[in-house]
Amino acid sequence: MSAPYDVESGDAVHPGHPVQVDRYTVGARINHWITAISLILLAISGLALFHPSLFFLTGLFGGGQMTRTLHPWIGVVLFFSFTGMFFRFWKANLWKSEDGTWMRRIRDVIAGHEEKLPELGKYNAGQKLVFWGMSFLIVVLIASGVVIWNAYFSTFTSIGQQRVALLVHAVAAVAIICVWIIHVYAAIWVKGTISAMTRGQVTGGWAWRHHRKWLRELVSRKPPGNSGTRGTPAE
Amino acid sequence: MFPPIPNPPVTATPAKLGDNDLIRRSASNLRVPVEFKEPVAKLIDVSKCIGCKACQAACLEWNELHEEIGTFNGSYTNPPDLTENSLTLMRFTEWVNPETDNLEWLIRKDGCMHCADPGCLKACPAPGAIVQYSNGIVDFDHDKCIGCGYCVKGCPFNIPRISKTDHKAYKCTLCSDRVAVGQGPACQKACPTQAIVFGTKAQMKEWAEGRITDLKSRGYKNAGLYDPPGVGGTHVMYVLQHADQPSLYAGLPDNPRISRIVEAWKGVTKYVGLGVIGFAAVAGALHYLVAGANKVTPEDEANAEKLTGGGRS
Ligand code: HEM
Ligand code: SF4
Ligand code: SF4
Numbered sequence: 001m002s003a004p005y006d007v008e009s010g011d012a013v014h015p016g017h018p019v020q021v022d023r024y025t026v027g028a029r030i031n032h033w034i035t036a037i038s039l040i041l042l043a044i045s046g047l048a049l050f051h052p053s054l055f056f057l058t059g060l061f062g063g064g065q066m067t068r069t070l071h072p073w074i075g076v077v078l079f080f081s082f083t084g085m086f087f088r089f090w091k092a093n094l095w096k097s098e099d100g101t102w103m104r105r106i107r108d109v110i111a112g113h114e115e116k117l118p119e120l121g122k123y124n125a126g127q128k129l130v131f132w133g134m135s136f137l138i139v140v141l142i143a144s145g146v147v148i149w150n151a152y153f154s155t156f157t158s159i160g161q162q163r164v165a166l167l168v169h170a171v172a173a174v175a176i177i178c179v180w181i182i183h184v185y186a187a188i189w190v191k192g193t194i195s196a197m198t199r200g201q202v203t204g205g206w207a208w209r210h211h212r213k214w215l216r217e218l219v220s221r222k223p224p225g226n227s228g229t230r231g232t233p234a235e
Numbered sequence: 236m237f238p239p240i241p242n243p244p245v246t247a248t249p250a251k252l253g254d255n256d257l258i259r260r261s262a263s264n265l266r267v268p269v270e271f272k273e274p275v276a277k278l279i280d281v282s283k284c285i286g287c288k289a290c291q292a293a294c295l296e297w298n299e300l301h302e303e304i305g306t307f308n309g310s311y312t313n314p315p316d317l318t319e320n321s322l323t324l325m326r327f328t329e330w331v332n333p334e335t336d337n338l339e340w341l342i343r344k345d346g347c348m349h350c351a352d353p354g355c356l357k358a359c360p361a362p363g364a365i366v367q368y369s370n371g372i373v374d375f376d377h378d379k380c381i382g383c384g385y386c387v388k389g390c391p392f393n394i395p396r397i398s399k400t401d402h403k404a405y406k407c408t409l410c411s412d413r414v415a416v417g418q419g420p421a422c423q424k425a426c427p428t429q430a431i432v433f434g435t436k437a438q439m440k441e442w443a444e445g446r447i448t449d450l451k452s453r454g455y456k457n458a459g460l461y462d463p464p465g466v467g468g469t470h471v472m473y474v475l476q477h478a479d480q481p482s483l484y485a486g487l488p489d490n491p492r493i494s495r496i497v498e499a500w501k502g503v504t505k506y507v508g509l510g511v512i513g514f515a516a517v518a519g520a521l522h523y524l525v526a527g528a529n530k531v532t533p534e535d536e537a538n539a540e541k542l543t544g545g546g547r548s
Contacts, residue, residue: 015540015544050505159387166496167499167500167504174507182515182519190528191530206531208539216542
């Protein structure tokens with residue numbers, strides 16, 4: 001077996017009709033949803049303080065004081081949860097030569113002309129950019145967030161530093177919300193993607209269409225017919 | 236002597252400061268028509284202060300606050316910093332004037348300056364937690380405060396303090412409750428030397444002129460009024476012997492103004508930020524409408540089945 005190109009542990013193909021491909025383990029999915037829920041709660045509670053017109057959102061958290069108290073703690077959950085995801089996924093998100101080609105043909109990506117794109121591994125360049133963008137922004141957000149966490153950390157930095165941290169935190173929050181919108185939109189636009197994070201599986205057709213290199217590698221790794229332990233839909 | 240403010244009548248007096256007197260309200264658009272009140276000011280004449288701290292005690296007493304018993308740390312400044320209870324603090328500076336070689340004891344009563352352009356109010360995210368009355372008083376409404384500490388970062392004078400017990404912001408109110416019924420602030424009333432006087436801002440400027448002329452005649456050629464224009468002027472002003480160097484007085488800012496970083500954070504970041512987020516969402520929706528869903532075709536499935544060898548071709 002050749003060194004895995006970017007196959008992750010738990011990835012497997014189950015021949016059948018249709019072919020099913022294991023994409024995320026239960027652990028990865030739990031990890032993903034804790035991260036996702038924290039990020040959404042952080043965006044809502046943060047935006048409530050970001051602009052007066054959104055202050056009413058504090059009602060969802062039990063008022064302004066509660067929103068202010070909870071937000072940084074959810075941030076801590078997000079940070080540790082995302083750190084787990086980072087170590088799960090970083091390898092498969094390393095930049096490859098076809099990613100540059102993909103980026104150059106972004107028009108075809110947007111138009112949905114996937115036949116004009118190179119064959120891709122487990123992630124395309126857009127997904128990789130989302131991954132690295134999130135990683136970078138979460139580090140920026142936790143670092144700046146701790147500096148402006150008044151209840152516990154106000155005495156560790158000067159007011160001048162805290163002002164900078166507030167600006168950085170607000171800008172990084174806007175950026176991560178945009179990255180999140182792109183991420184969620186891509187999952188909605190590309191049909192068949194969401195099951196990867198709900199049931200952990202995608203269809204073979206989905207993998208063929210969007211991540212053919214990954215599928216080929218999975219197939220070559222696993223002799224056909226020798227399906228995994230998970231139940232395959234009967235033919 | 237500045238004519239003292241007469242004692243209040245014993246009959247109940249209706250408060251003269253209400254919601255109709257607000258000219259600014261944090262995180263809100265004010266639509267109420269404002270009837271403007273005469274701007275008030277407190278004038279603190281540093282050259283007259285004897286450092287007795289009667290004002291500091293009066294402040295605690297009027298506001299029913301108690302300061303923790305602290306430790307002595309080498310200075311008369313006690314407690315060492317403003318706290319959520321000590322809304323005002325006498326800061327003592329020993330300074331040798333290089334021109335005269337005299338030791339000068341500069342005693343500045345620190346506390347909220349009641350800026351005409353209040354950084355605290357502009358930074359506050361909670362609607363109505365900070366208000367500014369048309370007479371110039373900047374006041375905190377603790378019921379609405381969420382304890383985020385943004386006011387601390389917004390203030391150019393490092394004044395608000397967040398309580399460790401109830402997590403709300405505290406600072407000098409300029410005794411808005413007393414002023415509302417025609418009284419002056421408690422500190423002013425307690426001051427035995429009239430180093431603190433209170434009246435309309437115009438009166439206070441005029442009174443300061445007389446004091447400055449007097450100080451100049453005694454050799455303090457740089458005596459002057461501290462009413463910093465960078466924050467639109469303040470409703471607490473100082474007469475300083477050395478008005479050319481305000482920072483001598485325990486770090487009083489020479490040229491205070493709302494930090495540009497705070498302005499960028501509360502200004503352009505908000506509009507551009509919401510705009511960019513909105514744009515991303517709309518662009519996604521439009522793309523879906525124009526390009527349609529990216530669907531897996533039956534051929535894709537067939538190809539996958541062929542590849543895995545398990546399908547029917
Ligand atoms: C990663 C750990 C994070 C920490 C420790 C943290 C901490 C904080 C703190 C302390 C505040 C000030 C308000 C308060 O005291 O509650 C704040 C504000 C805010 N946070 Fe976070 N945060 C984190 C992550 C995030 C994330 C992921 C987002 C966006 C999705 C976000 C969006 C915001 C926004 C929009 C504000 C308001 C900024 C403003 O008023 O301009 N934060 N955060
Ligand atoms: S701590 Fe209170 S008064 Fe200060 S900015 Fe936050 S909500 Fe406003
Ligand atoms: S001195 Fe600080 S707390 Fe007082 S009004 Fe000015 S900005 Fe607000």
